[in-house]
Amino acid sequence: MVAEVMKMREEEKNQSSQLKKFFKKRWVYPTVYLFTAAILIGTITWYQSRASNVSTPKVEEKPKVTNVAEKEFDFPGIEVNTSVENISMPVEKESAVEIITSFYDENKSDADQENALIVNGNEYYPSTGIALASKDGEGFQVHAALSGKVSNVREDSLLGNVIEVEHENDITTVYQSVKDIQVSAGDQVKQGDVLATAGKSQLANTEQAQLYFEIRKNAQPINPSEYFGQPVTSIEDKATETTEDEVTSDQTDEQDESREDEATEDETNADETREDETNNKEE
DSSP, rough: HHHHHHHHHHHHHHHHHHHHHHTTTHHHHHHHHHHHHHHHHHHHHHHHHHHHHHOOOOOOOOOOOOOOTTOOOOOOOOTTOOOOBBBBOOOSOGGGGEEOOOOOOOOOOOOOHHEEEEEEEEEEEEEESEEEEESSOOOEEEEOSSSSEEEEEEEEEEEEEEEEEEEETTEEEEEEESOOOOOTTEEOOTTTTTEEEEBBBBEEEEEEEOEEEEEEEEEEEGGGOOOOSBBBBHHHHHHHHHHHHHHHHHHHHHHHHHHHHOOOOOOOOHHHHHHHHHHHOOO
């Protein structure tokens, strides 16, 4: 028994001695350090890769809100509540008046054209507007047919007092043969405002009070009767159609003149040819 214990102790001493000899070698500790470092690096790398594979919950993006009041736009603002006016007859009640002089239209009948002439002594003038008189022969108030700005108020020896009101797109309304004028040049008026009272003028075909009313587009008179109750934009449309018709008519006239010139030239050449043939035969 004692011998076995002694033998075991001797073996332990030998193993301890061998370990001491092993660790005394120069390459042991560097190797241990490198191995330990490799384990640490591997552990860290594994942990990071595992963490990156964990799905990150998606964060719902909030919708981007644009402050319209602060945002700048390149196009002009449009006033959405702006309405297009319909052209009204310049009186309070249309049923209370009648047209006693019409607008002169070359395409109308002889009777209509005769009713559209203004007589001044022995002279006749085509009417560039319409004359309105009350059916009961009494005077009546004159109202603005459209909203606009009073551009001129004057007295004319033939036309009587005259009021001119300018509107957008080169449109002008003219009120002649009026009295008791309620506006001045530069005033802004709204459709339906009272401008004056029907009066008289030297060109009037009657002794009763009347209003002579004109509508002009680009300083050219147009027939007011065709536009009462129509939007003011209808004047633009009509003016465009008229311009296109005039251009087409001018082109047609030029083509006709060109054909006439060619025909005349052909006749002249033919006459010269016949004359040459006659001279040759005589020779």
